[in-house]
Amino acid sequence: MNVAVCVKRVPATDTRIRIAPDGRSLDLQGVEFVLNPYDEFAVEEGLRLREKAGSGEVVVLTLGPTEAQKELRTCLAMGADRAVLLKDDALAARDGFAIASILAGALKGVSFDLLLFGKQAVDSDGAQVGGMTATLLGLPCIGEVVKVEVLEGKRLRAEREVEGGREVVEATLPCALTAQKGLNEPRYASLKGIMAAKKKPIEEPPLTQVEPRLVVLEMTLPPPRPPGRIVGKGAAAVPELIRLLREEAKVL
Amino acid sequence: MPGVLAFVEVRDGAPRKASLEALSIAAQVAFSLGGTAAAVAAGPDTARACGDLGRFGARRAFASGGAAFEKESPDAFVAAVLKAVGAVDPEAVFFAATSKGKDLAPRLAASLGVPLASDCTEVKVEGGRLRARRPVYAGKAYVLVESRARPFVATLRPNVFPLRESPGLCPVEPLEVAAPPGGFRAVVREVLAASEGKLDVGEAPVVVSGGRGMKGPEHWHLIEELAAAFGTAATGASRAVVDAGWRPHAEQVGQTGKTVAPMLYVACGISGAIQHLAGMRTAKVIVAINKDPDAPIFKVADYGIVGDVFEVVPALAKAVREARAQSR
Numbered sequence: 001m002n003v004a005v006c007v008k009r010v011p012a013t014d015t016r017i018r019i020a021p022d023g024r025s026l027d028l029q030g031v032e033f034v035l036n037p038y039d040e041f042a043v044e045e046g047l048r049l050r051e052k053a054g055s056g057e058v059v060v061l062t063l064g065p066t067e068a069q070k071e072l073r074t075c076l077a078m079g080a081d082r083a084v085l086l087k088d089d090a091l092a093a094r095d096g097f098a099i100a101s102i103l104a105g106a107l108k109g110v111s112f113d114l115l116l117f118g119k120q121a122v123d124s125d126g127a128q129v130g131g132m133t134a135t136l137l138g139l140p141c142i143g144e145v146v147k148v149e150v151l152e153g154k155r156l157r158a159e160r161e162v163e164g165g166r167e168v169v170e171a172t173l174p175c176a177l178t179a180q181k182g183l184n185e186p187r188y189a190s191l192k193g194i195m196a197a198k199k200k201p202i203e204e205p206p207l208t209q210v211e212p213r214l215v216v217l218e219m220t221l222p223p224p225r226p227p228g229r230i231v232g233k234g235a236a237a238v239p240e241l242i243r244l245l246r247e248e249a250k251v252l
Numbered sequence: 253m254p255g256v257l258a259f260v261e262v263r264d265g266a267p268r269k270a271s272l273e274a275l276s277i278a279a280q281v282a283f284s285l286g287g288t289a290a291a292v293a294a295g296p297d298t299a300r301a302c303g304d305l306g307r308f309g310a311r312r313a314f315a316s317g318g319a320a321f322e323k324e325s326p327d328a329f330v331a332a333v334l335k336a337v338g339a340v341d342p343e344a345v346f347f348a349a350t351s352k353g354k355d356l357a358p359r360l361a362a363s364l365g366v367p368l369a370s371d372c373t374e375v376k377v378e379g380g381r382l383r384a385r386r387p388v389y390a391g392k393a394y395v396l397v398e399s400r401a402r403p404f405v406a407t408l409r410p411n412v413f414p415l416r417e418s419p420g421l422c423p424v425e426p427l428e429v430a431a432p433p434g435g436f437r438a439v440v441r442e443v444l445a446a447s448e449g450k451l452d453v454g455e456a457p458v459v460v461s462g463g464r465g466m467k468g469p470e471h472w473h474l475i476e477e478l479a480a481a482f483g484t485a486a487t488g489a490s491r492a493v494v495d496a497g498w499r500p501h502a503e504q505v506g507q508t509g510k511t512v513a514p515m516l517y518v519a520c521g522i523s524g525a526i527q528h529l530a531g532m533r534t535a536k537v538i539v540a541i542n543k544d545p546d547a548p549i550f551k552v553a554d555y556g557i558v559g560d561v562f563e564v565v566p567a568l569a570k571a572v573r574e575a576r577a578q579s580r
């Protein structure tokens with residue numbers, strides 16, 4: 001079972017958002033970067049499926065700046081075999097389609113049975129690169145999966161979360177999946193894994209440029225919510241709350 | 253004539269509300285461009301659902317169906333929308349950002365070779381160009397984007413765009429979609445429904461959520477009773493509670509859970525971590541119950557009660573039941 005996983009370096013989820021002087025992007029000063037949380041699930045699932053199959057290779061790819069080597073090393077320390085860095089210092093300006101096009105181009109040189117993504121990168125919140133890359137490569141794609149099972153032969157069964165339930169989808173391999181929370185519990189890298197990761201290769205192939213066509217004109221902070229109000233203490237405050245919900249907020 | 257195409261999702265034979273919202277704004281955008289809106293409904297049984305589309309601004313509707321939909325495959329839906337795009341040659345294609353819309357839109361955009369603006373909360377025409385505002389960093393910021401590609405493909409956040417009626421004639425054309433030889437490669441085998449009649453936390457007008465302050469899953473009946481008191485309400489949870497296995501992930505609200513924008517959000521024993529706030533800060537009204545007066549949730553709550561959830565939540569449930577019984 002050969003698995004390719006696309007991962008992204010993103011600001012940590014507790015980052016305080018400040019807008020850069022250009023008015024169109026995040027002020028990166030002091031921002032701490034991490035492996036996209038959903039991509040951790042994808043890497044973990046790739047490792048598990050490879051372990052279950054007993055053979056094969058897990059390769060991780062990222063399109064990002066040189067610093068993204070850190071996130072690739074994290075994946076290698078978890079157990080991925082090799083990594084590909086598509087070096088790109090203009091990542092922040094690229095739309096999801098441009099990213100998907102570059103990834104699809106790079107993936108043509110990789111042989112895999114399964115192609116994994118996170119369901120969403122928590123910076124742009126695009127929730128699209130997986131489905132787009134799969135489409136550009138002519139692969140079936142199952143989105144937001146919480147359970148995966150490789151069936152005999154070249155088939156796979158996955159459960160995806162939808163409103164009001166779960167869909168059970170079957171697809172032929174090679175196939176793409178995007179990982180939703182709940183798929184698994186990602187492992188922590190062991191010390192041995194971290195040491196081993198230092199020796200694993202990170203390739204840096206050249207990439208084809210794709211210009212963005214969804215252009216960010218401005219980035220703004222959401223209007224602050226009007227300051228909250230403490231209605232009172234304990235159950236004694238309930239009648240006043242009911243009155244406010246009814247007369248002021250008009251939601252009751 | 254410039255057109256805007258809206259994808260209409262059909263559930264139990266009727267168009268979903270979020271799709272009608274998408275159609276309403278499609279009609280408005282089309283009007284700004286000097287054109288009209290069209291709708292495409294895909295699925296096994298869509299003809300009946302198309303009856304109402306004229307009321308929400310469609311002037312042409314495509315009802316797809318046929319053998320391709322015998323076994324449900326997302327690829328059949330994409331094929332149907334592509335075919336409608338071919339017929340209309342639209343300036344823009346809108347989907348509601350529902351599970352299905354979010355699944356289909358990236359594939360449609362990639363098939364057309366254009367970008368996608370996802371989860372938009374505003375769409376407008378300025379200087380003849382299509383622009384949209386959408387949240388990034390889990391709603392901690394918004395970007396205004398402009399499309400330099402045609403068509404402009406977007407998914408629209410449910411419960412944000414108002415339903416607008418602009419009745420008119422809307423002829424319905426059948427749209428035949430054929431499965432490729434050998435069949436679609438991804439097929440839905442079954443749908444495992446969540447508990448019967450339970451509202452999804454992402455769709456409910458009222459959401460009552462519990463956090464670690466609820467102390468254990470055995471106390472969730474208090475959350476459920478408060479939700480039931482409001483009538484049409486769903487229950488939600490913080491990640492701490494989901495990670496502890498007290499509640500299923502489908503109920504998690506926040507950055508790595510659902511983003512909800514209900515009329516009323518009630519947070520019970522939830523501290524209000526930044527990742528939780530990301531999922532509910534656009535609720536119209538927020539109520540928080542927490543015993544710690546310094547809990548960050550009180551910074552965003554319109555109304556807070558400092559107190560013990562085990563005392564306040566049942567009292568509130570009772571008072572809400574009484575208030576609603578009175579007003580009936």
Ligand SMILES: Cc1cc2nc3c(=O)[nH]c(=O)nc-3n(C[C@H](O)[C@H](O)[C@H](O)COP(=O)(O)OP(=O)(O)OC[C@H]3O[C@@H](n4cnc5c(N)ncnc54)[C@H](O)[C@@H]3O)c2cc1C
Pocket residue numbers: 013037462463464465466489490491492493504505506507508509510520521522523524525526527528531541542543544547559560561562
């Ligand atoms: C990458 C990442 C993603 C995350 N995504 C999410 C997400 O999607 N959603 C999410 O919710 N969190 C998310 N988190 C976790 C988040 O940081 C918090 O840990 C979590 O929200 C805390 O849940 P809580 O409020 O239930 O628990 P706590 O923070 O422990 O708060 C419990 C609250 O209950 C109150 N309390 C205790 N007893 C009582 C009582 N008897 N009566 C009244 N009040 C009481 C306490 O005062 C406290 O404020 C994420 C974290 C990371 C790192």
Ligand SMILES: Nc1ncnc2c1ncn2[C@@H]1O[C@H](COP(=O)(O)O)[C@@H](O)[C@H]1O
Pocket residue numbers: 006007008036038039042061062063064091096099103116117118119120121122124125126127128129130
């Ligand atoms: N620059 C990138 N490099 C590699 N993978 C990416 C990149 N951007 C997005 N992805 C993958 O696509 C998923 C969805 O991203 P997005 O559509 O941006 O929300 C992520 O979870 C990653 O798996």
